[in-house]
Amino acid sequence: MSDRIGARFAQTAREGRAALVTFVTAGDPDHETSLEILRALPGAGADVIELGMPFTDPMADGPAIQAAGLRALAGGETLVKTLDLVRAFREQDQATPLVLMGYYNPIYVHGVQRFLQEAKEAGADGLIVVDLPPEEDEELCLPALEAGLAFIRLATPTTDDARLPMVLKNTAGFVYYVSIAGITGAATPDFTVVAEAVARLKRHTTLPVAVGFGVKTPEHAAAIAAGADGVVVGSALVDAVRSSLDGQGRATEKTVAAVTDLVAALAAGVRRARAAA
Amino acid sequence: MTAQPQPNSFRTGPDERGRFGIYGGRFVAETLMPLILQLEAEYRSAKDDPAFQAEMGSYRTHYIGRPSPLYFAERLTEHLGGAKVYLKREELNHTGSHKVNNVLGQILLARRMGKKRIIAETGAGSHGVATATLCARFGLQCVVYMGAVDVARQAPNVFRMKMLGAEVVPVESGSRTLKDALNEALRDWVSNVHDTFYCIGTVAGPHPYPEMVRDFQSVIGEETRAQMLEAEGRLPDSLFACVGGGSNAIGLFHPFLDDTDVAIYGVEAAGFGLSGLNAASIAGGAPGILHGNRTYLLMDKDGQIEEGHSISAGLDYPGVGPEHAWLNDIGRVKYLSATDDEAVNAFQVLTKLEGIIPALESAHAIAKVLELAPGLPKDHLMVVNLSGRGDKDVPQIAERLGTKL
Numbered sequence: 001m002s003d004r005i006g007a008r009f010a011q012t013a014r015e016g017r018a019a020l021v022t023f024v025t026a027g028d029p030d031h032e033t034s035l036e037i038l039r040a041l042p043g044a045g046a047d048v049i050e051l052g053m054p055f056t057d058p059m060a061d062g063p064a065i066q067a068a069g070l071r072a073l074a075g076g077e078t079l080v081k082t083l084d085l086v087r088a089f090r091e092q093d094q095a096t097p098l099v100l101m102g103y104y105n106p107i108y109v110h111g112v113q114r115f116l117q118e119a120k121e122a123g124a125d126g127l128i129v130v131d132l133p134p135e136e137d138e139e140l141c142l143p144a145l146e147a148g149l150a151f152i153r154l155a156t157p158t159t160d161d162a163r164l165p166m167v168l169k170n171t172a173g174f175v176y177y178v179s180i181a182g183i184t185g186a187a188t189p190d191f192t193v194v195a196e197a198v199a200r201l202k203r204h205t206t207l208p209v210a211v212g213f214g215v216k217t218p219e220h221a222a223a224i225a226a227g228a229d230g231v232v233v234g235s236a237l238v239d240a241v242r243s244s245l246d247g248q249g250r251a252t253e254k255t256v257a258a259v260t261d262l263v264a265a266l267a268a269g270v271r272r273a274r275a276a277a
Numbered sequence: 278m279t280a281q282p283q284p285n286s287f288r289t290g291p292d293e294r295g296r297f298g299i300y301g302g303r304f305v306a307e308t309l310m311p312l313i314l315q316l317e318a319e320y321r322s323a324k325d326d327p328a329f330q331a332e333m334g335s336y337r338t339h340y341i342g343r344p345s346p347l348y349f350a351e352r353l354t355e356h357l358g359g360a361k362v363y364l365k366r367e368e369l370n371h372t373g374s375h376k377v378n379n380v381l382g383q384i385l386l387a388r389r390m391g392k393k394r395i396i397a398e399t400g401a402g403s404h405g406v407a408t409a410t411l412c413a414r415f416g417l418q419c420v421v422y423m424g425a426v427d428v429a430r431q432a433p434n435v436f437r438m439k440m441l442g443a444e445v446v447p448v449e450s451g452s453r454t455l456k457d458a459l460n461e462a463l464r465d466w467v468s469n470v471h472d473t474f475y476c477i478g479t480v481a482g483p484h485p486y487p488e489m490v491r492d493f494q495s496v497i498g499e500e501t502r503a504q505m506l507e508a509e510g511r512l513p514d515s516l517f518a519c520v521g522g523g524s525n526a527i528g529l530f531h532p533f534l535d536d537t538d539v540a541i542y543g544v545e546a547a548g549f550g551l552s553g554l555n556a557a558s559i560a561g562g563a564p565g566i567l568h569g570n571r572t573y574l575l576m577d578k579d580g581q582i583e584e585g586h587s588i589s590a591g592l593d594y595p596g597v598g599p600e601h602a603w604l605n606d607i608g609r610v611k612y613l614s615a616t617d618d619e620a621v622n623a624f625q626v627l628t629k630l631e632g633i634i635p636a637l638e639s640a641h642a643i644a645k646v647l648e649l650a651p652g653l654p655k656d657h658l659m660v661v662n663l664s665g666r667g668d669k670d671v672p673q674i675a676e677r678l679g680t681k682l
């Protein structure tokens with residue numbers, strides 16, 4: 001299996017910086033614009049892409065990502081179309097890792113084996129499925145690893161030392177540390193606490209540790225990037241999409257730039273973090 | 278239905294992973310996983326603690342007013358001319374529905390765990406009112422999530438909750454009904470893990486909720502068993518209950534599951550009819566994963582959840598408790614459905630004949646009794662769970678019947 005995720009984190013480590021991991025929702029605000037955004041992300045400074053698979057009931061997401069998912073669904077986005085996006089992205093970019101992120105039901109209904117095969121063929125590198133804790137590894141995690149897709153797990157402030165080995169056991173690619181006990185896009189984390197948590201995680205794993213939830217500005221990104229291997233930004237980017245839409249909720253000529261401008265600023269923040277230190 | 282090997286007992290589930298066959302489980306974000314494990318451990322120890330059981334028993338007697346009567350509905354029986362119909366009078370409980378049985382158990386558990394802040398979701402408001410009531414009784418902070426659509430159609434209950442000191446949060450996300458209230462409650466729980474106890478109102482959610490809520494509601498069936506033996510010297514021939522998430526139904530059914538001569542019927546909400554908008558997850562849905570468990574769900578072919586429709590705000594959940602999904606597949610319980618029109622008719626029939634105004638939810642179960650009892654012999658003993666009283670639904674019925682209040 002081509003290890004785009006490992007290669008990318010190795011590269012950013014060599015460059016002495018954290019990776020910028022960007023989350024956008026597939027099909028938001030519409031399928032075509034979403035492909036344009038996706039294709040523009042690496043050039044703007046995204047090192048790893050998380051592509052959200054929209055779901056009607058995203059229980060771990062705050063208002064921004066909920067709304068992005070509903071925009072995409074209203075525009076007719078489906079799991080099949082999301083995989084088309086991955087394929088179209090991969091035709092032009094062989095190097096940037098792309099991770100599909102979402103909830104289990106659409107995958108389960110599509111059929112686990114069929115989904116894994118199609119996602120792999122389309123050029124996805126990994127999966128983040130929020131509602132599958134290690135207790136449910138047989139559902140998707142183990143089949144995904146078998147199919148050559150990384151299963152990236154979330155570790156959270158409630159994951160104690162006793163539980164951590166279980167959470168890390170079948171994790172591949174990187175570990176996603178959720179900076180707050182909460183939903184996406186809500187509170188801004190306490191950066192000192194996050195730094196301690198990252199240090200604790202790194203005592204338990206050799207995988208890169210990326211931190212997300214509540215990272216909104218280049219300053220936040222820089223604060224996290226000082227200690228983590230990756231910084232994940234999501235709600236702020238989908239909010240940038242929303243702000244760029246016209247009165248009917250349609251994309252405008254500003255939409256792609258709204259996202260890439262913010263990504264560029266965040267990328268600068270990430271690069272500044274350790275240069276300053 | 279495919280013939281499956283029948284288990285020795287229908288009452289042993291769930292397994293240690295929280296599964297009833299393929300249904301159930303723990304499909305939650307990692308943040309909640311440690312809390313759910315802790316809740317399970319705490320529940321197991323409380324279940325085996327005589328002091329906990331004694332405390333619950335005492336509140337059941339003196340605060341809720343249990344046991345609830347098993348009432349022979351004589352005029353309804355005469356009117357139907359067939360089976361002998363008994364009503365299990367859960368509407369006489371304090372707060373007016375079966376929901377309080379479960380809330381009492383969970384609130385005592387929350388106290389045992391030292392949690393001071395209680396959150397709940399509600400559809401019709403029955404569970405919200407029960408939760409607000411026990412929080413008032415024990416001086417706990419209470420936040421109730423309720424879909425904005427339901428806030429509008431269940432105004433009397435909203436006001437009751439507020440009087441009881443609860444904060445009612447209208448949920449504007451998604452379809453703005455019960456499923457969205459559940460999403461919002463889960464989001465609150467993830468964000469307030471340190472001090473908050475999530476009091477789920479039905480046999481849904483991640484393990485151990487479906488098991489725990491069932492256990493707290495099983496008092497309905499246990500009493501019914503003893504009361505029927507006392508009244509008739511034998512067990513009933515059939516049981517009927519409405520199914521939203523399925524808590525009043527499983528509470529009545531569970532103690533009878535191994536009495537295979539007892540025919541058991543759950544009644545889902547068929548809304549405008551099974552070919553139109555409805556909330557019959559078993560009849561019209563397929564297995565999927567939502568709110569922490571695998572069960573039958575109303576959804577499109579892409580796995581996106583669809584809104585349930587029912588005249589009854591307590592039944593329009595697009596899923597059903599996982600144990601019901603299993604009982605359906607295995608054939609132990611038969612799931613029927615009743616339309617909005619059938620429920621409204623049953624609501625009026627019971628009110629006029631027995632002087633009992635049922636909740637619109639319960640009226641769905643009564644609708645099937647009206648349909649089936651006439652064709653059964655006079656010695657057929659039928660029990661229908663009257664899960665709640667209908668005061669909360671009076672404004673809605675008035676509007677439907679064209680009366681301005």
Ligand SMILES: Cc1ncc(COP(=O)(O)O)c(C=O)c1O
Pocket residue numbers: 374375400401402403404478479480519520521522523524525526590591592636638639664665666
């Ligand atoms: C009176 C009454 N009966 C039944 C229900 C449906 O819930 P369940 O299926 O969990 O009993 C409700 C829900 O609000 C209710 O208020």
